[in-house]
Amino acid sequence: MAEPFAQGKWAQEAEAKLPDRRRKEEIERSLDLGLSAADSIKDRTIPTFSRGEIPHFAGERGTFMKSPFLENVHEVGDAEVAIFGVPLDAGTTYRPGARFGPQGIRRATNLFGTYNFELGVDLREQLNLVDIGDVVTIPGNLEKSFDQIDKAISHVAAAGVMPVVLGGDHSIGYPTIRGLAPHIDGNIGIIHFDRHVDTQESDLDERMHTTPFFHATNIKNAPAVNLVQIGIGGWQSPRQGVKVGRGRGTTIMTVGDVERVGIEKIAETALELAWKGAKAVYLSFDIDVIDAGFVPGTGWPEPGGLLPREALGLVRLVSVPGLAGIEVVECSPPYDWAEQTSLISARVVLDSLATMVASGKLGRRAATRTREAWGPYPSSTQTSQTSTGPGPA
């Protein structure tokens, strides 16, 4: 009679005979092309940007809008805009799944072309955009993940490139500002779309997705008076967060305010306050600001939010003067159906970028390296790249 563990024993031995040369090469290549990890990461085989098999929730190769993938992040300075994913949902306090946000959003972009009719923009022709893949996050450790995100966005900003971040839950709103703010020569304002204030100090004893703007506005050049929050309301805004906002002088505009005065007036006010004494403005867009009926795939769905056309209209209006960076967070594909939350998330990024191209704030830097590239050629003039029409509405 055969031993009950014959196959198990054979398999244990068989593993020892398999080579691991390619895996070692992959690690070396990852560290070379994707940067070594933040200092707090003890396992030094982990890179900042995923460039191999690990981790499984990051690094899918389908890019945003099938835009050029830039494998070597040391070359990011050759782009004008760099998109990257932050697959993290360790900061969620209700529904998880935002770690699959970057995958879902990128996949949803497969149905969009690069041309937008109303804005009169073709991103492939006009914008030197690259996708640089995903940041390696540490699922069980928010602070180490924050260090990785901080390092990633800082790397992009240091090269003078505009970062676009596909989240991830909203806890990433703190490390993104922390990594970006040192590269701004002056104050940075934040325009924050959300149903939730996200300004409490801690939640369940940690810096969760309910806390990013408490910590972000502790950063010296990211003052709370330049934080403008649009769409806040409903039954999920903790009172301690409201107290903090009141004490620090943040500005909140509700869905009711949007309804009463219209998106033009809201955008005008948001820009005035966010830019007051600031050198740059960052857009942090929580997809749950849109009515839960349109965005089922999110961490804290809240009925009664903005309509998609109001939200996208506001995004376009606040993007006209240019942004230092964009993040779209809280898209959770496992709770999504028909890809609708991913589709709207992608639209936030696309409409914002296209508006900046139309207003002449983007579309000015050509790729110089020989690589697959989008955007203008080095020799062409700016006039031929910017819109001559009435511009974004």
Ligand SMILES: [Mn+2]
């Ligand atoms: Mn929210």
